[in-house]
Amino acid sequence: MAARQQWFETLRVSIAQEHGKGWIVREKGATSRKPIGRCQLIRIWEDRTRSSVMLPMEWKATNATAILTTVGQVRNLMEERHLSLQDALRLNTELLSGNQEQAGEEFAGWPEVAARFLKAQEGRRSSTLRDITTRVERTLEALRSRPCPRDGGTLMRRYAEKFFEGCPAGGTGRKRNLLDVARFLAYAVDECGAPTRFYPPSKTKINELIGSAETTAAEKLTPPIKPEDLAALLDQLDADSEHELRLAVGLVGLYGLRPAELAVLTVKEGKAYVGHVKRNSTSMGAKAKPPRLVKAIDIAGRDGEGERLIQLYASGRVKLPKSLRNQIAKVEEKGRFQDVGADFAQKLERYAPWRALVARCPGLTPYSLRHGYAWRAHCCSTNAMHPRITAALMGHNVATHLKHYGSWTDEASLEAAVERYNAGVHPVGA
Structure with a gap:
């Protein structure tokens, strides 16, 4: 045996x-x-x-x-x-020691976890904290739904089912939501004794919930306003005596500004500079960047228009729209610049000729004025501007510039290279 x-x-x-x-x-x-x-x-x-x-x-x-x-x-x-x-x-x-029960029945509870987590986020800028608070409240709502989620993966799927109806697959909205939920769940388990089964799922599972965009990055890029359309818009603003809005539109379009940068635009010795408006958890603790020089890229046939507008702005003879000035005055109190850009967009979108232009050129947004600057820099001159120079003038790095405008710079470079080649061809046998 x-x-x-x-x-x-x-x-x-x-x-x-x-x-x-x-x-x-x-x-x-x-x-x-x-x-x-x-x-x-x-x-x-x-x-x-x-x-x-x-x-x-x-x-x-x-x-x-x-x-x-x-x-x-x-x-x-x-x-x-x-x-x-x-x-x-x-x-x-x-x-297993008794301080944190594996079953999770003895931990403080999800509302307490939420309060502690949000307190730990207090150093973030107000708009970011507002977004995180919304996502934490939604997570608690998903936890209370029936049938009750019993682990992190199920909870995140429930969150997506309840709140992603108007959130495009593959977009930054889904990504930011789920990454904040994942951070909240990890904090709950690591710091507050929540059951380990609520630890967030793998990146692969989260990416499945984020999904894939139906359009490419190039298709999602807000189209630029073309030079002839910007010229016509400025002419119409002038004809309608909308001088203050014309000043704002001209500065954003001819200088490639972010609309919010109107709040930090200054003129010194005839040169225009803008301060820093993109604030996040990294930049808030960093040393303040010096203002950057901005230069106008004019429209054909409108030589010197950008310079004229900046001098008009500096003189104070024409001011920015009153509502825009009011939002600029509140920046320090609010601690954010977003409302400046929002007011600019609202005023432009209420202007009938702009709405007519959008109807004719679907996809245009107020930000198209800034994108039009990059378009002119790379596609509207036989001496196309180098991406490094354009990126510096627009206030971002070359990698960001190529990510958003790479297709334009590539096309401009190809066309310029062919033109240079053709200009050097001599007739055979001459």
Whole structure:
């Protein structure tokens, strides 16, 4: 009769069946004075590197189930949180110590987690904090829905089902929402004792919820206003005696400004400069950037119009629209520039000739005035401007410039190269 299989052999078979190769348990530390040692867990990876830890239990048959359970818990923590074997065992021990219950029934509760998480975000700018607060409130709403989500993956799917109806697949809206939800869930588990099953799913799963955009980056780029349309718009504003709005539109369009940069536009010794308006968690703690020089790229047949407008602005003979000036005056109090750009957009979108232009050129937005600057720089002169120079004038780096306007610069470069070649061709046999 074959010998009865030892308990640890059965245990090893169970571990292999449940977790695959590379998970080994064995006895270690047994001596003549202490005949029963402790259980050592060894993890062997595909490249044959290995790591080991001592489990907090003796090597005996009555602990077989506990050993099998612990191996599973440690493996889950390693994969869910990308922890080392040692860190996973340490966290698992803490979770089982009684301070944080694995079942999650004793932790403070989701409203308390939300309050603590939002308090930790107080250093962020007001608009970002407002967005995060909305996403946390939505997460709590998803948690209260029925059937009740029982883990992080289910919760994030529920969030997407409830709140992504008007949020295009593959867009930054979905991405920002889900990344904030993931950060909230990780904080809940790591800092507040929430059940580990609520740890956010893998990046692959999150990307599935974000989805893929139906349009390419080039198709999503707001179209530029063409030079002839900008000229006609400025003429119409003049004819309608909309001199203040004409000044704002001309400065944004001819100088390639972000509309919000009208709040930080100054003129010194006849030169125009704009300050910094793009504030985020990184830039808020960084040293303030000096104002950047801005230069007009004029429209054919309107030479010097940009220079004339900046001198008019500096003289104060024509001011920006009153509502726009009011928003600029509130920037310091509010701590944000977005309302300046929003007011500019609102005034332009209420102007009937602009609406007629949008109807004729679908996709145009007030930001198309800025994009028109890049278009003229790369596509409206035989001496196309270098992307590095245009990027500096527009206030972003070359990588950002090429990301948004790369198709234009590439096309302009190709056309210019062919023109230079053709200009150098001599008749054969002349």
